[in-house]
Amino acid sequence: MIKITLPNGAIKDFNAPTVTAAQIAASIGPRLAKDAIGALVDGVLSDLNAPITKDAAVAIVTAKADDTNAMYLLRHSTAHVMAEAITQLYPEAKLAYGPPVDTGFYYDIELTEPIREEDFPRIEAAMAQIVTENRPFTRYEMPTSAALQKLAAQGNPYKVDNAQRALSQDPNAPISFYATGEPGKNWEDLCRGPHLPATGRIGAFKLASVAGAYWHGDASQQQLQRVYGMAFFSKAELDAHIHQLAEAKKRDHRVLGKQLGLFTISPLVGSGLILWMPKGGIVRQELENFMRIELARRGYNAVYTPHIGNINLYKTSGHYPYYKDSQFPTIKMKERDSGDESEYLLKPMNCPHHIQIYSAEPRSYRDLPIRLAEFGTVYRFEQSGELSGMTRVRGFTQDDAHLFCTPEQVEAELRSTVDMVLLVFKTLGFTDYQCRVSLRDPASDKYAGNPALWDQAEATLRKIVKEVGITSQEAIGEAAFYGPKLDFLVKDVIGRQWQLGTVQLDYVLPERFALEYTGADNTPHRPVMIHRAPFGSMERFTGILIEHFAGAFPTWLSPVQAIVLSISEKFLPYARGVVQQLTTTGIRAELDAGNDKIGAKIRRAREQKIPYLLVVGAKEQETSAVAVRTRKDQDLGPMPLKTFIEKISAEISDRLAEPAVIGPDANRHEVPA
RNA sequence: GCUGCUGUAGCUCAGCUGGUAGAGCACGUCCUUGGUAAGGACGAGGUCAAGGGUUCAAGUCCCUUCAGCAGCUCCA
Numbered sequence: 009m010i011k012i013t014l015p016n017g018a019i020k021d022f023n024a025p026t027v028t029a030a031q032i033a034a035s036i037g038p039r040l041a042k043d044a045i046g047a048l049v050d051g052v053l054s055d056l057n058a059p060i061t062k063d064a065a066v067a068i069v070t071a072k073a074d075d076t077n078a079m080y081l082l083r084h085s086t087a088h089v090m091a092e093a094i095t096q097l098y099p100e101a102k103l104a105y106g107p108p109v110d111t112g113f114y115y116d117i118e119l120t121e122p123i124r125e126e127d128f129p130r131i132e133a134a135m136a137q138i139v140t141e142n143r144p145f146t147r148y149e150m151p152t153s154a155a156l157q158k159l160a161a162q163g164n165p166y167k168v169d170n171a172q173r174a175l176s177q178d179p180n181a182p183i184s185f186y187a188t189g190e191p192g193k194n195w196e197d198l199c200r201g202p203h204l205p206a207t208g209r210i211g212a213f214k215l216a217s218v219a220g221a222y223w224h225g226d227a228s229q230q231q232l233q234r235v236y237g238m239a240f241f242s243k244a245e246l247d248a249h250i251h252q253l254a255e256a257k258k259r260d261h262r263v264l265g266k267q268l269g270l271f272t273i274s275p276l277v278g279s280g281l282i283l284w285m286p287k288g289g290i291v292r293q294e295l296e297n298f299m300r301i302e303l304a305r306r307g308y309n310a311v312y313t314p315h316i317g318n319i320n321l322y323k324t325s326g327h328y329p330y331y332k333d334s335q336f337p338t339i340k341m342k343e344r345d346s347g348d349e350s351e352y353l354l355k356p357m358n359c360p361h362h363i364q365i366y367s368a369e370p371r372s373y374r375d376l377p378i379r380l381a382e383f384g385t386v387y388r389f390e391q392s393g394e395l396s397g398m399t400r401v402r403g404f405t406q407d408d409a410h411l412f413c414t415p416e417q418v419e420a421e422l423r424s425t426v427d428m429v430l431l432v433f434k435t436l437g438f439t440d441y442q443c444r445v446s447l448r449d450p451a452s453d454k455y456a457g458n459p460a461l462w463d464q465a466e467a468t469l470r471k472i473v474k475e476v477g478i479t480s481q482e483a484i485g486e487a488a489f490y491g492p493k494l495d496f497l498v499k500d501v502i503g504r505q506w507q508l509g510t511v512q513l514d515y516v517l518p519e520r521f522a523l524e525y526t527g528a529d530n531t532p533h534r535p536v537m538i539h540r541a542p543f544g545s546m547e548r549f550t551g552i553l554i555e556h557f558a559g560a561f562p563t564w565l566s567p568v569q570a571i572v573l574s575i576s577e578k579f580l581p582y583a584r585g586v587v588q589q590l591t592t593t594g595i596r597a598e599l600d601a602g603n604d605k606i607g608a609k610i611r612r613a614r615e616q617k618i619p620y621l622l623v624v625g626a627k628e629q630e631t632s633a634v635a636v637r638t639r640k641d642q643d644l645g646p647m648p649l650k651t652f653i654e655k656i657s658a659e660i661s662d663r664l665a666e667p668a669v670i671g672p673d674a675n676r677h678e679v680p681a
Numbered sequence: 682g683c684u685g686c687u688g689u690a691g692c693u694c695a696g697c698u699g700g701u702a703g704a705g706c707a708c709g710u711c712c713u714u715g716g717u718a719a720g721g722a723c724g725a726g727g728u729c730a731a732g733g734g735u736u737c738a739a740g741u742c743c744c745u746u747c748a749g750c751a752g753c754u755c756c757a
Contacts, residue, residue: 218686232753334757388756390756394755400756603713612718
C-alpha cells in the first residue's frame with residue numbers, strides 16, 4: 009500500500025508495491041494522463057514512469073511553457089535527440105556533456121570535422137525523424153564497475169569522467185543510462201535523467217548556433233564543439249521565442265548606437281576604443297552633470313590625474329604584477345639628461361593616482377573622510393574575443409572616487425556610497441538589477457593582505473547590505489585582489505550580465521602605500537579606503553542605458569528634446585522662432601526644414617526617438633502655439649508655446665522618467681503597442 | 682586568446698556552378714506647399730575589408746592579416 013499526497017492535499021492509496029506517476033495521473037483523469045510528462049516526487053523531478061516505492065508527495069508535471077520543470081525535461085530530452093542525430097551523421101563524434109540551460113540546451117561534442125550552421129538542416133531533419141518515431145526514453149541502471157567498463161569500452165573519456173565525477177559525489181549511486189527506445193537496440197547515453205516519456209512529446213525545436221567550449225570550462229583542456237538549440241512544446245511558442253530574439257536585437261545598443269548617432273568605433277583608432285559622437289556626448293554629459301551635483305552634495309572633491317603613471321606606482325599598488333597580461337604594453341623611455349630608463353603604464357585604475365593626492369599632505373583625523381572624485385579614464389587590454397560594443401572595451405571612463413576614512417567612519421561612508429548607487433538606479437528606472445557581494449576565495453593566492461582584515465571587511469559589507477535592505481547573493485572568488493566589494497549587475501538584451509556600479513572596501517592599498525593620518529591621540533594611524541563608482545564606466549553604463557530605454561531616453565538625457573516640424577515651408581519663419589525660443593530656454597531643439605510632408609517628418613522624428621514633436625502650421629502660427637506629439641504616438645493637440653516650455657522644463661530639471669507635458673487628452677490617439 | 686560564422690554604396694542587404702557590380706532606404710536637384718508613421722521625377726554614390734596567390738578572367742576559389750558577430754576562457 010502506497011500513500012500518495014497530491015498538491016491539493018488529497019491523499020490517494022495504491023494497493024501495489026510500486027506505483028508510477030503515470031498511473032497516478034491516470035487515476036486522476038484522462039486529460040491529465042495525456043498531458044503528463046514527468047513528476048515532482050517529494051520535490052524531486054522524476055521520470056513519469058519511474059517506480060515510486062514508498063509514500064510520497066507527488067505533483068504531476070505537464071507540458072507547459074511557463075513550468076521550469078516541464079521545460080527542463082523538454083530541453084534535456086531534445087539535447088539527447090540532437091546528440092543521437094549528430095552521432096548518426098558523424099559516427100566519429102564523441103559526446104561529452106549536454107545539459108538544458110535557461111534558453112534551451114546544448115551538447116558538447118568532440119569531433120575533428122567542424123559542424124557548421126549549414127549542417128543544421130540535416131541534423132534537424134534527423135532529429136525530426138527521431139521525434140516522429142516517438143520512441144520512449146527508457147532508463148536502466150548498471151552497477152558501478154560494469155558501467156565504468158562499458159563506458160571505457162566505448163572509448164569515450166568524457167563519459168567515463170562524468171560517471172567518475174558522479175561517483176565522487178555519491179559512491180553508492182547506481183549509474184543510469186537512457187535509451188531512446190529499447191536498451192541495447194536503440195541509441196543510448198549515460199545520463200542521470202530525468203526525461204520526457206517519449207521523443208514524440210518534443211513539439212518544436214531549432215538549432216541555434218555552434219561554438220567552441222572547453223571541457224570543464226578549462227582553457228588548458230581539449231576544446232569541444234558546442235551546439236546550441238532551443239526547444240518548445242509547440243511551434244507557436246518557438247516562433248514567439250524567435251520573434252522575441254529579433255525584437256531584442258532591435259534594442260541592441262550597437263544597433264541603436266549607430267542608428268541614433270551615439271557612438272562609433274574605428275579600426276583606425278583601435279578596437280575596443282569608443283568614439284562618442286555629438287549625440288552620445290550629450291547623454292554622457294548629462295549623466296556626468298547629474299553625478300557632479302550629487303558628488304558636491306555629498307562632500308566629494310573633484311581631482312584630475314593623468315592617463316599614465318610610472319610603472320613603479322603600479323608595482324607598489326600590486327596592479328602590475330597581478331594583471332600585467334591584461335594591460336597595454338608599457339611605454340619605455342630614456343631621460344634625455346641623465347640617460348636613466350623609465351617605464352610608464354597607461355593607468356588601469358585611478359586609485360594609485362588618488363592615493364598620491366592623499367599622501368601629498370599630512371592628514372589629521374579632523375580632515376577625514378577625504379573623498380576624491382574623478383571621471384578617470386583607464387585602459388585595460390582585454391582579449392580580442394571579449395570586446396563588445398560599449399559594454400566591454402579597452403579604454404573607459406570610470407565615475408570613480410576614493411574615500412579615505414578612519415575605521416570608525418567606514419560603515420557610514422559605505423552606507424552613503426550604496427545609497428548613491430541606488431539613487432542612480434532609481435533615477436534611471438533600473439529595477440531589474442542584482443547586488444553581488446563579491447568575496448575572496450580563501451583557497452586562492454591572488455588576494456593580498458591580512459586574512460583577518462579581509463574577514464572584517466567582508467563582515468562589514470554583509471552588515472551594510474542587510475541594513476540597507478537590498479537583496480543580494482554572495483559570490484566567492486569575485487573580490488578584487490585588494491578587497492571585497494558590492495557589485496551591481498544588470499543584463500543586456502541578449503541576457504549577458506554586466507557589472508555596473510561597484511563599492512569596494514580596501515585595507516590593502518593603504519598598507520602598501522603606507523598611508524597615515526594623525527589621530528586624536530597624536531599618533532599615526534592607517535586610513536581605510538573605499539573605492540566606488542555608481543555608474544561603473546560611462547561606456548558600459550551608457551550602452552546598458554541605451555538598451556534599457558531602447559534608445560528612447562528620458563527627456564533630460566535625450567540628445568534632441570524637441571523637434572519642430574512645419575506643415576509647409578510657409579511656416580518656416582515661425583518654426584525657426586519656436587526653435588529659437590526653446591534653445592534660449594536651454595532646451596535642445598531642432599528644426600526639420602525638409603521638403604517632406606508632415607507624415608514623413610513625424611515618422612523620421614519618431615525613428616530618432618525624439619521625446620516631443622512640435623507640429624506648426626497656420627493655426628499654431630496665429631495663436632503662438634505648437635501642436636504637441638510624443639514619440640509614443642500620443643497626439644496631445646495644440647498648446648501655447650509658453651505652456652509647453654514650462655512643462656518640458658520641469659520635466660527636464662526634475663529628471664522625470666515619464667513625459668510631464670501630457671494634458672487632459674493625452675491618450676486620445678494612442679495606438680496600442 | 683580559442684572554435685565557428687561574417688565583411689559588397691552612408692544604412693539594410695541581393696549577386697546561382699568564376700565572365701570586370703544591383704535593390705530599398707538615406708543623400709542631392711527639380712516638381713509639389715501638402716495637417717499627424719514614407720508625395721513624385723531625375724541624379725550622384727563602390728580599390729566588393731586589406732594584402733598575396735590560382736586562372737585567359739576573381740566580389741565569387743585558396744592563403745595571410747584586419748575588423749565584427751555568437752559562444753568558451755578571461756575580466757582590477
